[in-house]
Amino acid sequence: MTLTHFRFPAFLGTVLRGLLIGLLAVAIFGPLLNMLIWTVTEAWYYPAKLPVRWGFAFWDKVFRPEAGAMRALSTSLVIALLTVVLSLAVAIPAGYALSKRHLPLRSLFLLFFLLPQAFPTVAVHLNIARMFYGLGLTGTIWGVMLVHAIQGLVLAIWIASAAFAAIGQEQVEAARNLGASPLRAFMTVSLPLAAPGLMASAIFVFLISLDEFSGTFFVGVPNIQTLPLTMLNAAMEGNYQIASITALLLLVPSTLFMLFVERFLKADVLASVGK
Amino acid sequence: MQRPTSSLAMLALLAPAVLMVGLLFVYPLGMSLTYAFHNELTGGWDLGNFSKAFALYGGDIALTAGVTVLSTALVGVLSIAIAGYLTLGENQRAVAILGWIYRWPLFIPFVVAAQLMRTFLAKNGMLNNTLMSLGLVDPLNAVSLLDWRGVVITFVWKQLPFATLLICGAMAAMDRSMIESARGLGAGRLRALLEIVLPQVQATVWVALILSFVTMLSALSVPMMVIAGSPTMLTVDMAWRVNSYGDYGVANALGFVSFTMSGVAAWFYLRQGLRDGRPPK
Numbered sequence: 325m326t327l328t329h330f331r332f333p334a335f336l337g338t339v340l341r342g343l344l345i346g347l348l349a350v351a352i353f354g355p356l357l358n359m360l361i362w363t364v365t366e367a368w369y370y371p372a373k374l375p376v377r378w379g380f381a382f383w384d385k386v387f388r389p390e391a392g393a394m395r396a397l398s399t400s401l402v403i404a405l406l407t408v409v410l411s412l413a414v415a416i417p418a419g420y421a422l423s424k425r426h427l428p429l430r431s432l433f434l435l436f437f438l439l440p441q442a443f444p445t446v447a448v449h450l451n452i453a454r455m456f457y458g459l460g461l462t463g464t465i466w467g468v469m470l471v472h473a474i475q476g477l478v479l480a481i482w483i484a485s486a487a488f489a490a491i492g493q494e495q496v497e498a499a500r501n502l503g504a505s506p507l508r509a510f511m512t513v514s515l516p517l518a519a520p521g522l523m524a525s526a527i528f529v530f531l532i533s534l535d536e537f538s539g540t541f542f543v544g545v546p547n548i549q550t551l552p553l554t555m556l557n558a559a560m561e562g563n564y565q566i567a568s569i570t571a572l573l574l575l576v577p578s579t580l581f582m583l584f585v586e587r588f589l590k591a592d593v594l595a596s597v598g599k
Numbered sequence: 600m601q602r603p604t605s606s607l608a609m610l611a612l613l614a615p616a617v618l619m620v621g622l623l624f625v626y627p628l629g630m631s632l633t634y635a636f637h638n639e640l641t642g643g644w645d646l647g648n649f650s651k652a653f654a655l656y657g658g659d660i661a662l663t664a665g666v667t668v669l670s671t672a673l674v675g676v677l678s679i680a681i682a683g684y685l686t687l688g689e690n691q692r693a694v695a696i697l698g699w700i701y702r703w704p705l706f707i708p709f710v711v712a713a714q715l716m717r718t719f720l721a722k723n724g725m726l727n728n729t730l731m732s733l734g735l736v737d738p739l740n741a742v743s744l745l746d747w748r749g750v751v752i753t754f755v756w757k758q759l760p761f762a763t764l765l766i767c768g769a770m771a772a773m774d775r776s777m778i779e780s781a782r783g784l785g786a787g788r789l790r791a792l793l794e795i796v797l798p799q800v801q802a803t804v805w806v807a808l809i810l811s812f813v814t815m816l817s818a819l820s821v822p823m824m825v826i827a828g829s830p831t832m833l834t835v836d837m838a839w840r841v842n843s844y845g846d847y848g849v850a851n852a853l854g855f856v857s858f859t860m861s862g863v864a865a866w867f868y869l870r871q872g873l874r875d876g877r878p879p880k
Contacts, residue, residue, distance in 0.1 A: 341693055348681075349700050351756070355715035356703070358725040362718055371738070373728045418616035421609040428606055433613060440624045444816040444861055446834040447854020450841050451627035451634070474623045481616060535708030538819040541838065552710040552820070559824055564718055571711045578706035 362568035382565035393570055396554040403465060403550065404533040407472040411480040411529045414473075416522065419484025420514070434482075441478045446538050453542035463547035471539035476529035483528065487521025488514060527581055534577055632858070635851040648852035655849070656836050660856055663816070663833045666747050667860070670754035671812045677755065678762035679804065683792040685763075686770040687778070705760035713824040716753045720744040720825075749825040750832065754815050762807040769803035770796055805868050812864045816857050833857050 362368075365375040366382070386393045421427055422434060440448075452471060453462055461467030491514060499509040515522075537552045544550065551574055558567040638647045653660070681701055688694040704712065719725050722743035730736040744752065773796065781791050797804070822832035833853050840850040 341690070345693060345697055345700070348697070352700055352703050354725060354729075355712075355719040355756070358719045359715050361725075371723070373732060414615045414619055417612035421612040424609060427609050433617070437616065437620060439620060439628075441810065442813060442861070442865070443628060444813060444834075444854070444857040446817060446819055446837050447631045447851060447857060448624060448627045450837060450847070450850055450854075451630040452623065453841075454847065455627055455630070470623055474620065477616065477620065531706070531708075535710060537710050538817070538834070538838075541819065542841070552708070555710060555714060556820065556824065559714055559717060567714050568718070571714045574708055574711050578708065582702075582706050 359568045359571055362564050363572050365565055382569060386566055386569045391566075392549060393551070393554055393566075393573070396549045396551045397573060399465070399548060400534055400550040400552075403469050403472060403548075404530045406465070406469045407476055407533040408526050408529050410469060410473045411476045412484075412522065412526055415477060415480035415484045415525065416515075418481050419486075420488050420510070422481065422485035423488035425489075434485075437478055437481050440474050445475070449539045449542045452539070456543055462543055463545065465548065468540050468544045468548050468550070469533075471543050472533040472536050473529075475536060475539065476532045479528045479532070480525045483525035484518070484522055487518040487525070490521065491517045527584075531578060531581060534574065631851045631854045634847055635855040637848060639848050648848040649855075652849050652852040652856065656833070656853060658830045659833055659836055660853075662747055662830045663857070664860060666750050666754070666832065667812055667815045670751050670758070670815055671808050673751070673755045674758050674762050674811050675804065675808050677759055678766050678807065679792075679797065681759075681763045682767040682770055683788075683796065685767050686773075686796065687788045687792060701763055702760050704757050705764065707757065709757060709818055710820045710824075712753050712757045713821045716749055716756070717745065717824050720749045720752065743827070745825055745827045747826070747830075750822055753821050753825055754818070757821075758811040758814065762804075762811055765803055765807040766800060769800040773799050801871075805871055809864050809868050813861045816861055 361375065363382070364378050364380060366377040366379045368375040385391055389395075418437070422430060424430075427433070449471065456462045456467045456470075461470070495517070496509050496513050499513045500506070504512070535552060536550075537556075540548065540550050540553060544553070551570060555567050555570040555574065558570060635648055636644050636646070638645050681697065685694055685698055688697070707715075720743065721727075722741055724743075726744070727736060727741040731738055731741065777795055778791055781795050782788075786794070817834065818832075819834040819838060822835050823838075826832070826835070833856065837850040837853050840846040840853070
């Protein structure tokens with residue numbers, strides 16, 4: 325009997341299915357639960373299975389102004405917003421051009437924009453840092469923003485292109501036939517119709533920037549402390565509580581995104597990403 | 600009425616993006632590839648950086664290759680299994696529960712995943728505590744998983760939903776009639792998955808795995824936070840060479856090695872496409 329012919333008796337199948345799904349649930353939620361416990365732990369000594377003292381004492385420490393976490397949060401948010409503005413400013417025209425299937429060398433351009441995702445980034449980041457050092461951009465918000473924008477650009481361009489491609493051409497043609505200039509047709513017809521897709525790409529870029537680590541690590545030092553770098557420092561100092569609370573802060577935007585993204589990113593847009 | 604916008608205008612719209620990727624990615628990439636062969640002492644060009652990189656970090660190169668290949672393979676097997684069950688599963692409730700569970704790590708940042716695992720997999724962490732409470736592990740034999748195993752676990756945990764989502768999407772877009780008829784003729788679900796579904800979504804599986812492979816090769820935060828000490832992964836070595844010694848030569852040689860690894864992965868992908876007699880999508 326070969327493997328593909330093998331079948332379980334029905335009740336064994338049910339038990340096995342429950343067991344496997346349960347195991348996956350433990351594997352996925354176990355680490356998350358563990359982090360949540362650490363955020364409300366005041367003391368946890370070996371060999372206690374659970375914290376010996378619970379409480380919010382470390383939340384005070386994280387949110388105290390001198391702890392730096394709040395400053396890191398605002399730095400992260402400012403960089404993420406700037407990254408979104410720059411990426412969209414570049415990605416909207418590019419995405420619009422790429423949505424036209426008669427564009428010469430179209431697939432070559434799509435591949436070119438994929439480059440930052442196709443190569444391992446650390447070696448590139450350390451050379452960007454070296455380049456930025458000569459330009460006076462290391463340790464500045466602008467330098468970090470540029471590195472983040474490069475990582476976000478692929479998704480921004482690909483999603484923008486898909487969003488424009490998903491719009492029917494009839495409405496644009498109608499506007500043009502009524503005498504609208506190409507720019508006017510774009511601003512009043514194409515852009516509003518593509519807005520939900522562009523919104524989704526903005527959210528993606530925002531999250532990529534918020535989570536970006538190695539670019540900030542090389543380009544941002546020593547002045548720019550984003551939330552991920554603050555978390556790394558806390559973790560390396562062995563302060564599990566502060567690292568876990570910072571991690572939780574980083575999870576908030578991602579979780580909100582998970583709840584809202586399906587509203588912005590419609591199936592027809594998703595289906596044409598990268599096509 | 601078709602109004603083809605002039606190609607020149609289109610190229611002008613693309614120019615800022617091309618310029619940005621060119622200046623901020625392709626140029627530093629070229630720098631990295633060039634400086635790997637540059638001897639900063641003599642000012643000449645040789646393989647000195649590579650011999651130093653292999654002598655100092657040979658073990659780490661092997662570890663990096665092993666960890667990323669193993670993690671990618673595990674992501675492949677598990678994502679195909681989950682996507683397969685989501686596509687072929689007959690128990691609606693189980694499918695719904697599984698679909699809800701598997702996505703969670705998708706939007707969790709790598710840094711946060713590393714922090715989660717750092718506490719979860721430690722010797723006194725929750726994993727060992729739970730296994731001890733269940734009597735599965737003897738307290739004396741409890742070991743910390745904060746080494747290459749921890750990195751593999753973190754990578755798989757983080758990348759699994761991404762690969763599953765892509766593969767599941769491709770499976771959902773398939774024509775179901777072939778599955779139905781095979782099932783009607785008595786093929787088991789495993790057989791339908793392996794012999795009918797999988798060949799049709801092969802291109803997507805490769806894309807998902809290659810993107811995962813490169814993402815894992817690029818991760819700096821995970822080995823930094825999860826591995827306590829040595830041997831470690833190449834990204835950490837690169838950061839160390841630059842931050843502690845200002846040694847861009849060896850760092851770029853290590854970068855070259857990691858580019859080669861992703862190049863080998865891409866070559867496998869292309870060869871796969873050619874063997875099927877059609878270009879990969």
